Amino acid sequence: KQEVTQIPAALSVPEGENLVLNCSFTDSAIYNLQWFRQDPGKGLTSLLLIQSSQREQTSGRLNASLDKSSGRSTLYIAASQPGDSATYLCAVRAGNTPLVFGKGTRLSVIA
Amino acid sequence: EAQVTQNPRYLITVTGKKLTVTCSQNMNHEYMSWYRQDPGLGLRQIYYSMNVEVTDKGDVPEGYKVSRKEKRNFPLILESPSPNQTSLYFCASSLLGDRMSGANVLTFGAGSRLTVL
Numbered sequence: 001k002q003e004v005t006q007i008p009a010a011l012s013v014p015e016g017e018n019l020v021l022n023c024s025f026t027d028s029a030i031y032n033l034q035w036f037r038q039d040p041g042k043g044l045t046s047l048l049l050i051q052s053s054q055r056e057q058t059s060g061r062l063n064a065s066l067d068k069s070s071g072r073s074t075l076y077i078a079a080s081q082p083g084d085s086a087t088y089l090c091a092v093r094a095g096n097t098p099l100v101f102g103k104g105t106r107l108s109v110i111a
Numbered sequence: 112e113a114q115v116t117q118n119p120r121y122l123i124t125v126t127g128k129k130l131t132v133t134c135s136q137n138m139n140h141e142y143m144s145w146y147r148q149d150p151g152l153g154l155r156q157i158y159y160s161m162n163v164e165v166t167d168k169g170d171v172p173e174g175y176k177v178s179r180k181e182k183r184n185f186p187l188i189l190e191s192p193s194p195n196q197t198s199l200y201f202c203a204s205s206l207l208g209d210r211m212s213g214a215n216v217l218t219f220g221a222g223s224r225l226t227v228l
Binding site for chain 1: 117144151152153154155156201203216217218219220221222224
């Protein structure tokens with residue numbers, strides 16, 4: 001059964017720092033991996049989707065990489081801002097199974 | 112504006128009183144899904160639908176029902192709610208069935224916080 005783990009569970013950084021969030025999954029036969037952002041009490045917003053044939057995707061200050069063979073993905077956030085404070089979740093689609101979410105990393109960017 | 116709309120956003124009810132959480136999307140998406148989010152357990156899929164009149168169970172379907180009579184609507188029905196169904200519920204949709212395509216992006220509703228006393 002696919003399991004998705006996100007480390008760390010929480011992270012606090014000063015404004016302006018570059019940071020990396022980690023996501024690992026147990027079944028490497030995935031179709032895609034998505035990174036989402038969730039603000040407190042709000043729904044999820046899709047940030048990036050990486051298909052299984054891709055190595056990375058970029059959107060503005062965000063860069064997501066995918067290493068299927070090792071079962072890992074990273075979300076790199078450059079020049080962090082207080083507005084980046086949120087919970088970041090990754091989710092994988094693998095085979096004929098529901099989308100499996102990690103439990104998220106709660107990020108706080110301190111001004 | 113393209114969106115997924117859920118109602119109600121907040122609801123407090125009592126054990127056994129049937130309730131329905133509505134979900135509507137205006138993007139002509141074939142795929143719709145319900146999730147619940149609980150502390151320490153993350154997001155878990157309840158039911159999903161690949162198209163009109165096509166529904167299937169997710170990871171945690173017990174105690175829930177769904178229907179897909181129209182493409183835009185996917186209501187979640189709790190026939191006899193119990194306290195263990197107290198949770199934050201999300202509806203989501205995407206253009207293609209996300210079990211088969213590598214190019215889907217899920218759009219989520221804002222969430223419905225349900226408390227069952």
